[in-house]
Amino acid sequence: MAENEGTDDQAAADEWAAALEAEEKAKAEGGDAAPVAAADAGGDAPQRILNQDEIDTLLGFDTKKDAGGDKDDGIFAIMDKSMTAYEKLPMLEVVFDRMVRQLATSLRNFTSENVDVVLDSMVSLRFEDYLNSIPLPALLVVFRAVEWENFGLVTVDSSQIYSMVDILLGGRKAHRAMRVEGRPYTTIEQDIVKRMIDIVLAEMSSAFEPLSPATFLFDRLESNPRFVTITRPGNPVLLVRFRVDMIEDRGGIIEVLLPHATLEPIHDLLLQMFMGENFGQDTVWEKHLGKELRATNVEVEAIFDQKTVTLGDIMSLKVGSTLLLDCKQEDPITLRCGGIPVTTGSLGRVEDKIAISVHEEIKRKIREITL
DSSP states (O other), X not given: OHHHHHHHHHHHXXXXXXXXXXXHHHHHHHTTOOOBOOOOTTOOOOOBOOOHHHXXXXXXXXXXXXXXXOOOSHXXXXXXXXXXXXXXXXXXXXXXXXXXXXXXXXXXXXXSSOXXXXXXXXXXXEHHHHHHHOXXXXXXXXXXXXXXXXXXXXXXXXXXXXXXXXXXXXOOSSSOOOOOTTOOOOHHHHHHHHHHHHHHHHHHHHHHTTXXXXXXXXXXXXXXXXXXXXXOTTSEEXXXXXXXXXXXXXXXXXXXXXXXXXXXXXXXXXXXXXXTOOTTOOHHHHHHHHHHHHTOOOOEEEEOOOOOOOHHHHHTOOTTOOOOOOOOXXXXXXXXXXXXXXXXXXXXXXXXXXXXXXXXXXXXXXXXXXX
């Protein structure tokens, strides 16, 4: 009895050791290859199971590509397919480059110090992702685009707020402005930020002016990102990031956020490659078309008189019937083209042909559409 138990234990141990050895050998030979499931009792072909690396690649979590930057594969490519990159709106580069130059001059006049403004980045992302990435504490300003009937957002970080407060209120220049933790922004600090944002909005309005009239007005000031919802969380937005550098290593970041829905009224203008570009216009073809139109034959009607009669009178007309017109030879005659009166004249004769002498200039009337 004892010998049988010892024999069974030894056999189980040998079988377990053989299984471990086979598994290690398979790993050594196949590397990261995916294991193959055994065929089932029905005799079907073996099914291949994805390993972790292949699953990561399918979902867009490829670690090899993550080190390089953008994720443009798998599920990320599907999610970002609806995003409109700002590169497809080339005129935005021109507008915000113009805004940078004007804003630097305005902030120099506002602070009486040397201020440099740099366009740091322009990216498209989802509104919810931006709200989750805002570094707090910060002040968020909601502004209204009057002509476009929509809203935008300007975010000022704490470094820029305290740098501006130090410069305007005579703070010491030897140390960089620091955020005082645990203290909310005072009324004075909020008023200073509002004045600075008014300058930013005015310069942005001026930057858009050559492209399309735009007026950006201050709407409200918030410190909590939850209270600045100006579009749906999943909607795409354009984020423009400005870096403001001032004396003694002071400065900070100003971010302007414009939902793509806000830019929709001028979307066609933003597609231009340069300011004032006209799509589809061909000057040579326009001249040729105008020349050919002037040489086109049109039919002109001379109306001596118009008379209203009943349908019964029309039905009673016979061969030889006479219609009396209430006009004389010297009465003016109306000339019509395409059913539209263009001028008047008087009846005459040239040799054996009836002629009309034009009295007035050709009337170029524009049809008025009554709604």
